[in-house]
Amino acid sequence: MLKKITTWLEERLDLSAVRHLTLEKTVPKHRYTPFHLFGGLALFFFMVQVITGILLLMYYKPTTGNAYESVKFIVTRIRFGWLIRSIHSWSANLMILTIFIHMFAKYFLKAYRKPRELTWVSGFILLTLAMAFGFTGYLLPWNELAYFATRVGTESVGATPLIGHWLLELLRGGTDVTGITLSRFFAIHVTVLPLIIIAFLSIHLILVQVQGMSRPIEVKENGKIPFFPDFMLRDLMMWLGALVILVGLATFFPWELGHPVDTFASAPAGIKPEWYFLPMYQILKWMPSSIVGISGELAGIALINIGGIIILLVPFLDRKASRDKKSTWFTIFGILALVFLVAITVYARLY
């Protein structure tokens, strides 16, 4: 039966790419092979986001008067609504965490080197898009924390030179965070960002398929693993494990709904952004009011952007790795960056 369908399709379509993926594609086997699984895991979390997001969309109402109540309705009245909403929130966080792990794994294995520079660049763009998803999605329940966190978060955009004010008003749809901001963030979250992310994800996946998976420099290869079904089954195991963790987190630690927004109230004490924005938050917090005549906030934003650009351009900066030679300085830089990010995140969370 399957053979008949395949023959029928082959008479009409060129299935060589599928055949290549199922029959010919291999994954290099070495001691770091398990790290290749994190890309697939991030993809799994993305798929979970799409499915749960669509389900939430059926009941969510993006207006200031209804947003909070509609989320409350989802978690209290809709069958398994609590599970869907909590999985959506937990999966968003785990997706970003997995992308970070995937990025650092690929960084230390120097997988970004020639000819995979564009895979790295598209991957970095996917990380920023995932964070943008987090930022826009955070406001949607229209609760107290989300409202004030968005006010603080969008305020820093206003510090951008020349276009700051314009950018701030574009993002907020006015001078303050209002119902227009909510509608705007909702539109960006469910239409604009998904379209962009699907485009970059397609590029990223096509590049991986075309170029195959990289072999780390000077690492002994113990043969190859067929992608289908051997590697795919390992992926599936990882996905199933992740699903158990997701459902477990949603069951034992359901995502809090918080209190409805009171726009006249003052911001709650100790308000902090989501963990993946904490390094940026702490850097901005540490900045003095001015540095050599430039506002501290602006200098902080510039510093964060420079850091991001350096990471984006790593494949083009690490010339040694592109010649298949060990680049110890880049490894040291990566270790320092990782330690810094973990330390600053922990510090910002605790203090």
Place this chain on the structure above:
Amino acid sequence: MKTRSILILCAIVTFGFNVSGTETSCENCHISLKEQLSRPVIQWRASVHRQAGISCTDCHGGDPAAEKTNAAHNREKGWIGKPGPIRIVKLCGNCHADEPFMKKYNPNARTDQLRNYLTSNHGINIIKKKDGRAATCVSCHGAHDILKAMNPRSHVYPAKVVETCAKCHGNKKLMAVFGISGNEVTEYKKSVHANALYKKHDLSAPTCNDCHGNHGAAPPGAKSVEKVCGTCHVMNRKLFDESPHKAWDEMGLKGCVECHGNHAILHPTDAMLSKKGGICLNCHEPGEEAFKTMENMYQSLTQIKRKLNKSEKLVTTASEKGMLMDDAMLTLQDAKTKYILSRTAVHKFDGNYVEKAVKNVQNDVKKVHKIAKESLTEVEKRRTGFYRFSGFILILLILLWLKIRSMER
């Protein structure tokens, strides 16, 4: 050219001296004297009187324009030096009892302070008995550092009133002269009112003046200190007046004070109605109808408290387990308010009335209990579902692992 410049400089400097001409010779002279004599100037400069343009001579008299001490302290120019207690009262009263004068500064300003003061024990001792040991205006408000009452640095700011009164009323030796124990401040500091004021920083909590009056013998609307409690505890007073204990007035008993004390008013507990050491036992014997009423009220209140606490614990547990408990918390809040009302109902000393109030609490407690129980059942259901799901996935993972191993062989 050089001479002209010097002349212009001299003109500017002398003009500067003229500008500061609002300063009197009192200030100029006293500020350079030793601490005891310069402090009044420093204190006055930060006072409400300076803001209102009331200067040294308005109280002390003398010639503020005179350069020499003798000329400034001229009795012919009205200099009185340090005024005595009776004079202080009259001096303050000159302005503060003068309605047209005071309204210039504040259209809502009170001008009855002197009139009230004269009715107080302080006023009677000073004016009628000529006993200068009693408090005058400056004893509480300060002599030179007078600030508005709601200024946190003022001696009569709510959080500072007790310490201000304690300057005299904490002095047992001085108080013994007037037949007062001198323990009042120490006792007040143990009270539920002091706890609200100092620990909860509730400035509306009563301090000395709220019961004993600001200037007069008792605050407006209260005939005597014993009747003061009802000005805040309105419901308790109303119920008390409807109770058999209303007869206490004729018996010469002191209402609220008989059960709650006066200064060391502790947080009332249900134990006050207990047959083991309850406050009612001070007057009532076991077997009396009143004793039974007390027992019934105690049973009702302690039982409902236990149920209320149990329901609250269930709501907290369900909330900690991630359940949205908004509705239960709202009902719980209602139940707590009704519970407070049921405790207030005790003041009617009518078992049926208390029982009715307790039933109102019970209805809410039942609702809360039901919601919390349902939520906790839902938590268990979710967790059981998760265990089953994870068990199924675990089996699947084992099978996949076995499959991968068999393929690699």
